[in-house]
Amino acid sequence: MTTETETEPNDLRNLIEGARVVLWDFDGPVCRLFAGHSAERVARDLVEWLEGQGLHGLLAESERESLDPHAVLRAVDRRHPGSDLVAELEQRLTQEELKAAASARPTPYADPLVRTWTAVGARLAITTNNSPQVVKEYLASRGLLECFAPHVYGRTQELRHLKPHPHCVHRALNATGAAPSTALMIGDTPSDYQAARAAGVPFLGYARNERKNKVLRDAGAETIVDSLEPVLKLVRESGQA
Structure with missing residues (x-):
């Protein structure tokens, strides 16, 4: 190419x-x-965690199907800016990124x-x-x-x-x-x-x-x-x- x-x-x-x-x-x-640690899986895990908290309705269908963990994070922040929920979600993403860095x-x-x-x-x-x-x-x-x-x-x-x-x-x-x-x-x-x-x-x-x-x-x-x-x-x- x-x-x-x-x-x-x-x-x-x-x-x-x-x-x-x-x-x-x-x-x-x-x-x-995310070469060895799928970003798509991380996005799905964040969505599943939100649903486990009883927050299924927080995301639109397109956001739930997002393959980008940052898109999920931004979507939650738009609805609950600066909240403990956002802080928890951001920390979960950081931990996933740390895991990914080992196989980057x-x-x-x-x-x-x-x-x-x-x-x-x-x-x-x-x-x-x-x-x-x-x-x-x-x-x-x-x-x-x-x-x-x-x-x-x-x-x-x-x-x-x-x-x-x-x-x-x-x-x-x-x-x-x-x-x-x-x-x-x-x-x-x-x-x-x-x-x-x-x-x-x-x-x-x-x-x-x-x-x-x-x-x-x-x-x-x-x-x-x-x-x-x-x-x-x-x-x-x-x-x-």
Whole structure:
């Protein structure tokens, strides 16, 4: 599969050369968090737990059938913002993410890209809807935490701030002192793209298959890669310039 047009290699180069701060979504660009621990099953477990609490009617049918645990979490928070119920549900999701982190699969070329971008002087941050505790544990297991710390911005108890809200992107920009135009966000979902756009940050889409590519394209993303290898190559070249 290829996602490049004749003009996109220059677009990619321009994005990389203009990036002083690189904001990474976690699940997708850095690793496949649920590679060995199904996100769909986690979503079903959250729904079943709610039903076990006598809260079957809390979710619409489409929400009960969601394959995304964050969608379930957001749905409950919309109806009971800041409640103990939301806090319990969020903690259950965090525990599932911690289990998943043990079998997470590194995204090809992500580890060397992180190290190379750091080596050539870029500052890196994580901007994710996952638990920051989970992110830190995974990065530490790969020897990558120092490349990002202390800039790991993940899910908080304020669930209305989950992407596509740009809250985590703004936190990263403010903490690093970066102007939006000097940053770059790498993400694999429409919510990543929408958060970056809302914050005025250039966006690079990562799509590991045709379906994800189409979803990103339909959302409006223009520069998309199906592998981080060309990004790594360009970063290495920029470090030699």
